[in-house]
Amino acid sequence: MNIVKKTVEFKPHSRNLFFHILTACNLKCKHCYINPEQHGTKTLDISTIKSWLRLFSHTDHSSAIKPVTDTNVIFLGGEPTLHPDLAAAIKEARKLGYGSVTVDTNGYLFNDILNRVTPEEVDYFSFSLDGSSSRINDLLRGNGSYEACTKGMEKARSKEFSISSIFTASRANIHDLPNMPGLLSSLGVSRFFIQVIGIRGNPAQRHETDLQLTREEWDAIVPDTAMKAARLGMYCTYPKVFLDNQEQFSCAGIVAENYFVFPNGRVYTCPLCEDYPLHSYEIKDNRLRKRPPLTEAQLFPLKIPEGCVMNRIFHPGNIQYGKTGNPLNIIACCMLKEELLSR
Numbered sequence: 018m019n020i021v022k023k024t025v026e027f028k029p030h031s032r033n034l035f036f037h038i039l040t041a042c043n044l045k046c047k048h049c050y051i052n053p054e055q056h057g058t059k060t061l062d063i064s065t066i067k068s069w070l071r072l073f074s075h076t077d078h079s080s081a082i083k084p085v086t087d088t089n090v091i092f093l094g095g096e097p098t099l100h101p102d103l104a105a106a107i108k109e110a111r112k113l114g115y116g117s118v119t120v121d122t123n124g125y126l127f128n129d130i131l132n133r134v135t136p137e138e139v140d141y142f143s144f145s146l147d148g149s150s151s152r153i154n155d156l157l158r159g160n161g162s163y164e165a166c167t168k169g170m171e172k173a174r175s176k177e178f179s180i181s182s183i184f185t186a187s188r189a190n191i192h193d194l195p196n197m198p199g200l201l202s203s204l205g206v207s208r209f210f211i212q213v214i215g216i217r218g219n220p221a222q223r224h225e226t227d228l229q230l231t232r233e234e235w236d237a238i239v240p241d242t243a244m245k246a247a248r249l250g251m252y253c254t255y256p257k258v259f260l261d262n263q264e265q266f267s268c269a270g271i272v273a274e275n276y277f278v279f280p281n282g283r284v285y286t287c288p289l290c291e292d293y294p295l296h297s298y299e300i301k302d303n304r305l306r307k308r309p310p311l312t313e314a315q316l317f318p319l320k321i322p323e324g325c326v327m328n329r330i331f332h333p334g335n336i337q338y339g340k341t342g343n344p345l346n347i348i349a350c351c352m353l354k355e356e357l358l359s360r
């Protein structure tokens with residue numbers, strides 16, 4: 018089998034809408050990034066969801082953003098299947114001509130969602146699973162979540178939906194990552210996304226017992242596991258994290274079209290900014306507006322030797338420096354992925 022590995026560049030002429038339609042969730046995962054203070058606690062009603070979908074669709078885009086030929090939508094929460102009108106939101110996205118529709122779920126699949134939409138309407142249900150057994154997964158995601166998630170995957174496959182799986186790697190579960198490709202393959206998963214909770218490169222901080230990984234821990238396990246998944250026929254991606262010195266740095270906030278929309282109307286273009294009121298846009302009265310400075314947008318163009326400016330600001334511990342004060346590695350954009358697939 019021939020495995021092709023490449024860095025996934027940001028795609029021109031298309032945009033990705035990461036649409037958090039509510040922040041409520043039935044789980045309390047240890048690494049959950051939802052921050053109600055910053056993202057609100059609202060559940061958007063269906064007419065608001067439809068209006069906001071129109072703002073980002075290529076047929077009726079807002080004047081605040083440039084026209085594109087294609088938009089992909091990823092419905093998120095909280096847990097999006099807790100929304101009683103998720104099925105109507107999916108159908109509306111299709112009607113508006115979205116290029117693809119994905120639902121990220123913890124696997125509980127509330128509101129009978131699998132019986133209210135079809136595989137033609139949903140490109141992928143993407144299941145979050147952080148371990149190959151309940152012992153490991155449930156420690157991070159809560160009791161019973163492994164069983165619910167794997168059962169949800171089986172149900173979705175039995176109804177012929179395509180399914181993917183997201184694994185958030187941390188110190189608590191990285192040792193179990195090599196067990197995931199076999200399990201996911203047996204469940205019929207066709208795409209495997211490995212995410213990282215945070216990489217800390219500073220050896221001085223290694224004694225800390227939090228969930229963040231060192232570069233060495235990451236390098237020792239992730240690329241080999243991705244290769245294993247690709248050999249089993251899965252499309253697999255993982256964050257690039259570091260660039261080699263000859264590789265060109267680019268910031269998705271400048272060259273790509275990613276919109277992270279929250280129920281309180283905040284719209285970010287960099288996921289690292291989501292804990293701060295730095296959002297580039299906001300939706301008010303169903304209109305998308307660019308916010309005045311200072312937002313994330315004024316920080317993206319800052320050219321620094323470390324690469325990603327938000328990593329430098331928010332996670333300086335991720336960066337190692339040499340004796341001359343130069344960074345030893347360039348931190349890649351968190352949206353840049355390595356992609357492996359079999360041909």
Ligand code: SF4
Pocket residue numbers: 042043044045046048049050051094095096123145
């Ligand atoms: S399932 Fe997702 S939204 Fe819910 S607690 Fe876990 S990470 Fe957060």
Ligand code: SF4
Pocket residue numbers: 267268269270271286287288289317324325326327328349350351352
């Ligand atoms: S992670 Fe860094 S490089 Fe990527 S969009 Fe944000 S600021 Fe730009």
